[in-house]
Amino acid sequence: MFIYYVRLALLSYRRNPILSSLMVLAVAIGIGAYMVIFTLNYFMGGDPIPHKSAQLFHVQLDYGNPSFPDFDPPPQLTYIDTLALLELTSRYPRTASSKFVGVVEPDNPEIRPFSVSGRGNFSDFFTMFDIPFQYGSGWDRSADEGRQQVIVLSRELNEQLFGGIDSVGETVHLHGYNFTVTGVLDNWSPVPKFYDVNNGPFDPIEEAYIPWHLIVDLRMDRAGNTNCWQAPEGDGFQAFLNAECAWIQFWVELQDRTAYEDYLNLINNYAAEQKSFGRLQQPVDKRLFDVNEWMVEQEVLPDETRILSALAAMLLAVCLLNTVGLLLSKFLGKAPEIGVRQALGAHKGSLFIQHVIEAGFIGALGGLLGLGVAALGLEGIKVLMGDLIVSDWMHLNLTVVVVTIVLAVVSTVIAGLYPIWRACNINPAIHLKLQ
Amino acid sequence: MEFGPILRALLRNKLGVILIAVQIAFTMTVIVNAVYIINQRGELMSRPSGTDEDNLFYIRSIGFGQNFNEEVTAADDLARLRQTPGIVDATVINTVPVSNSGSSSAFLLEPGELASSVPSAIYYADHGSLNTMGLELVAGVDFTEADVLIRESSSNANADTVIITQALAEQLFPEGAQAAIGQVVYTPSDQAVRIIGVVRQLQAPWPLWEDIENAAIFPEIVIDGASLYLIRTEPGEQDRLMPMVEEMLGASNEQRILRQLRTMADTREESYRIDSVMTRILSIVIATLVFITAMGIVGLAVFSINRRRRQIGTRRALGATQGSILRHFLVENAIISGMGVIVGAVLTVAFNMFLVQTFNMPRIGWYYIPTGMLALLLVGQLAVIGPSRAASRITPALATRSV
Numbered sequence: 001m002f003i004y005y006v007r008l009a010l011l012s013y014r015r016n017p018i019l020s021s022l023m024v025l026a027v028a029i030g031i032g033a034y035m036v037i038f039t040l041n042y043f044m045g046g047d048p049i050p051h052k053s054a055q056l057f058h059v060q061l062d063y064g065n066p067s068f069p070d071f072d073p074p075p076q077l078t079y080i081d082t083l084a085l086l087e088l089t090s091r092y093p094r095t096a097s098s099k100f101v102g103v104v105e106p107d108n109p110e111i112r113p114f115s116v117s118g119r120g121n122f123s124d125f126f127t128m129f130d131i132p133f134q135y136g137s138g139w140d141r142s143a144d145e146g147r148q149q150v151i152v153l154s155r156e157l158n159e160q161l162f163g164g165i166d167s168v169g170e171t172v173h174l175h176g177y178n179f180t181v182t183g184v185l186d187n188w189s190p191v192p193k194f195y196d197v198n199n200g201p202f203d204p205i206e207e208a209y210i211p212w213h214l215i216v217d218l219r220m221d222r223a224g225n226t227n228c229w230q231a232p233e234g235d236g237f238q239a240f241l242n243a244e245c246a247w248i249q250f251w252v253e254l255q256d257r258t259a260y261e262d263y264l265n266l267i268n269n270y271a272a273e274q275k276s277f278g279r280l281q282q283p284v285d286k287r288l289f290d291v292n293e294w295m296v297e298q299e300v301l302p303d304e305t306r307i308l309s310a311l312a313a314m315l316l317a318v319c320l321l322n323t324v325g326l327l328l329s330k331f332l333g334k335a336p337e338i339g340v341r342q343a344l345g346a347h348k349g350s351l352f353i354q355h356v357i358e359a360g361f362i363g364a365l366g367g368l369l370g371l372g373v374a375a376l377g378l379e380g381i382k383v384l385m386g387d388l389i390v391s392d393w394m395h396l397n398l399t400v401v402v403v404t405i406v407l408a409v410v411s412t413v414i415a416g417l418y419p420i421w422r423a424c425n426i427n428p429a430i431h432l433k434l435q
Numbered sequence: 436m437e438f439g440p441i442l443r444a445l446l447r448n449k450l451g452v453i454l455i456a457v458q459i460a461f462t463m464t465v466i467v468n469a470v471y472i473i474n475q476r477g478e479l480m481s482r483p484s485g486t487d488e489d490n491l492f493y494i495r496s497i498g499f500g501q502n503f504n505e506e507v508t509a510a511d512d513l514a515r516l517r518q519t520p521g522i523v524d525a526t527v528i529n530t531v532p533v534s535n536s537g538s539s540s541a542f543l544l545e546p547g548e549l550a551s552s553v554p555s556a557i558y559y560a561d562h563g564s565l566n567t568m569g570l571e572l573v574a575g576v577d578f579t580e581a582d583v584l585i586r587e588s589s590s591n592a593n594a595d596t597v598i599i600t601q602a603l604a605e606q607l608f609p610e611g612a613q614a615a616i617g618q619v620v621y622t623p624s625d626q627a628v629r630i631i632g633v634v635r636q637l638q639a640p641w642p643l644w645e646d647i648e649n650a651a652i653f654p655e656i657v658i659d660g661a662s663l664y665l666i667r668t669e670p671g672e673q674d675r676l677m678p679m680v681e682e683m684l685g686a687s688n689e690q691r692i693l694r695q696l697r698t699m700a701d702t703r704e705e706s707y708r709i710d711s712v713m714t715r716i717l718s719i720v721i722a723t724l725v726f727i728t729a730m731g732i733v734g735l736a737v738f739s740i741n742r743r744r745r746q747i748g749t750r751r752a753l754g755a756t757q758g759s760i761l762r763h764f765l766v767e768n769a770i771i772s773g774m775g776v777i778v779g780a781v782l783t784v785a786f787n788m789f790l791v792q793t794f795n796m797p798r799i800g801w802y803y804i805p806t807g808m809l810a811l812l813l814v815g816q817l818a819v820i821g822p823s824r825a826a827s828r829i830t831p832a833l834a835t836r837s838v
Contacts, residue, residue, distance in 0.1 A: 019734055019737075022730055025730075029727060033720070068550075068552075103497055103499040112692065115692055176500070221659070231591065231622070231623050232591055232624070235590050239591075240589055303794045304712075306794075307472065311720060317461050318462055318727060321461070321731075322458060322727055322728070322734075325734070326731065329738035330738075332738075384712040384716075385708065386708065
């Protein structure tokens with residue numbers, strides 16, 4: 001029976017090819033446009049580390065100067081507070097992290113020295129964020145406090161420096177110092193770059209990773225956002241380190257509720273203590289944010305995609321209204337045929353199913369074409385955006401394909417319910433008379 | 436005119452009318468707000484930065500190795516650049532206007548008075564900066580070489596003179612640019628600086644910053660491992676000079692790498708790319724929506740005419756002219772579209788209020804609404820004109836057939 005109804009749907013399509021194609025096109029454009037935005041939101045606003053996002057917490061403190069009007073507490077931490085948090089406890093995996101840039105001088109004289117983007121972080125960084133390694137691993141915890149000159153390379157940098165071989169144990173000359181390679185990352189490009197949303201949430205990952213303390217010890221050239229709300233007392237680098245300047249991100253992994261309560265307690269006590277010293281006077285809503293909360297708090301999803309979401313929803317509504325109107329025309333135009341079928345004994349139920357299938361058929365065609373529209377749309381956005389953001393993730397995945405087809409069929413059938421109901425309630429006698 | 440009969444005929448098919456009207460209302464909401472966003476982004480993109488953007492490019496020099504002396508290299512590089520034929524002037528500066536990256540601080544009228552501080556972008560550049568960027572001095576004087584302070588990046592002692600923009604001067608001293616000259620203002624670390632000049636315009640580096648016209652230039656060369664050279668050429672010389680400058684600097688000192696050889700025009704394009712992408716996407720949305728809605732109107736009109744062929748034939752047989760049949764369908768569409776655009780006007784304003792509240796965008800101008808209404812009425816009329824003309828050609832003889 002199903003096959004028969006599909007054949008009827010096909011026949012009906014052929015009878016009114018222009019009207020039917022118009023419907024398919026409307027569904028395709030509406031669904032396609034919606035899917036482009038859905039894909040953008042799915043990735044840009046999605047959970048980049050779903051199995052752990054509820055266990056990783058970013059720490060924010062009550063920063064600001066009460067005499068500055070409208071001062072938003074910066075998302076990062078000061079050097080002094082970072083050292084204090086590191087002292088606070090080592091029960092839980094945690095990492096401070098900051099960006100730097102440095103010049104690498106390859107041993108191979110054929111390759112000119114070049115500049116790399118880097119990150120100072122703790123050894124826990126690699127395990128907390130489940131970063132995949134191609135060779136070796138992160139450094140030992142002892143290397144953090146021992147301030148050993150060790151380095152982890154991105155896959156691209158290893159390619160560039162060592163031709164992609166297992167370079168563990170090799171030496172890299174960075175910023176005038178020798179670093180020993182402990183590991184090489186595999187391909188990894190989290191979207192959004194959740195561990196650092198303050199310096200470009202859709203930027204590529206860094207190329208080199210070194211123990212965080214070395215940023216200060218070796219006076220690496222810091223990069224990324226720095227926000228001060230009080231002038232340093234005195235001059236020089238040490239004065240900057242002691243100043244109320246936030247430039248360090250701090251993440252901690254808390255695996256269960258008990259750990260969370262325990263850590264929150266420690267942080268709250270620290271904040272209260274600092275407050276009594278006259279610091280941390282501007283209260284914040286929250287001190288520990290998990291990955292998803294943090295991305296919402298930091299407004300990672302651009303305004304543009306949010307505006308486009310609303311517009312795409314309205315575009316889809318227009319396309320579906322269009323389809324309702326056209327289906328209504330089409331089904332009412334079929335009145336004589338429906339009259340004949342009813343006169344020959346067709347139940348209202350089977351007429352109903354027949355028309356649901358016909359509407360679904362149009363929806364499915366629209367959905368398939370919509371996939372093409374969506375793929376084209378994403379490709380277009382990728383071309384327009386160029387190298388502004390990492391856009392490897394911008395493609396249709398299985399979820400999006402399935403959602404597209406299902407959404408197209410379901411929405412077309414729903415849009416068709418009224419026309420179907422009208423079609424099933426046609427009085428056969430009138431139309432038989434006209435035959 | 437046969438307004439009454441048309442209305443009564445419409446009421447026989449309420450749902451069809453509602454469908455088209457709602458469709459038109461949504462279409463209008465999307466289109467009018469999209470046009471408004473496009474215009475608003477266009478305004479952002481067309482703001483001048485105050486600099487001679489067409490003739491500016493820059494290059495960054497990063498030193499490495501023990502023997503690299505940034506101060507000596509910068510002085511040497513600037514001398515070479517300024518001697519090069521075709522180059523108007525060059526400066527070493529901490530960042531490039533419109534580049535989205537830079538430094539900000541604030542100025543205070545009295546030391547310690549943070550509450551009344553005026554925020555400003557800060558440029559650190561040597562005495563060639565005004566001439567290099569092509570800034571127009573409206574009051575006071577330019578820097579001289581003697582004003583320039585060379586300092587380590589870890590030091591926060593500023594130079595004691597500053598040149599500020601007119602917008603910043605007027606915020607600090609409401610009497611205007613001239614009144615600002617010679618005045619002493621304070622940095623957040625309570626250091627006194629004297630305003631020696633005011634320039635007409637120099638934008639802060641961040642296109643979305645609310646205080647974008649507030650900027651100040653300190654005559655300082657900051658020693659921080661890298662030097663950014665901003666270079667102004669004679670018109671038309673840029674393409675020839677860019678590779679030449681890179682080669683010249685590269686050859687003069689091996690202990691450094693050169694990066695980011697770029698023009699200001701490219702920098703502007705990149706900083707505003709999201710806006711131009713948005714503009715293009717919205718234009719496509721508008722075109723698509725107009726097409727879909729128009730096609731929907733055509734489809735439904737063709738259908739409703741086909742259903743009424745015999746009635747049309749009868750009217751013709753009873754003496755209605757082709758013109759009156761044509762008019763019937765045009766008026767019918769105008770009534771439906773009219774309802775649509777009235778609802779559309781309400782929805783448009785509602786959606787705009789959502790945009791204003793959620794995204795801090797300025798409110799839509801009132802004239803967008805009537806313009807949008809007229810435009811959609813016109814689209815409706817154009818869409819329906821084809822089917823209506825076909826209807827008017829239905830022969831009166833049809834009335835006598837087949838019944």
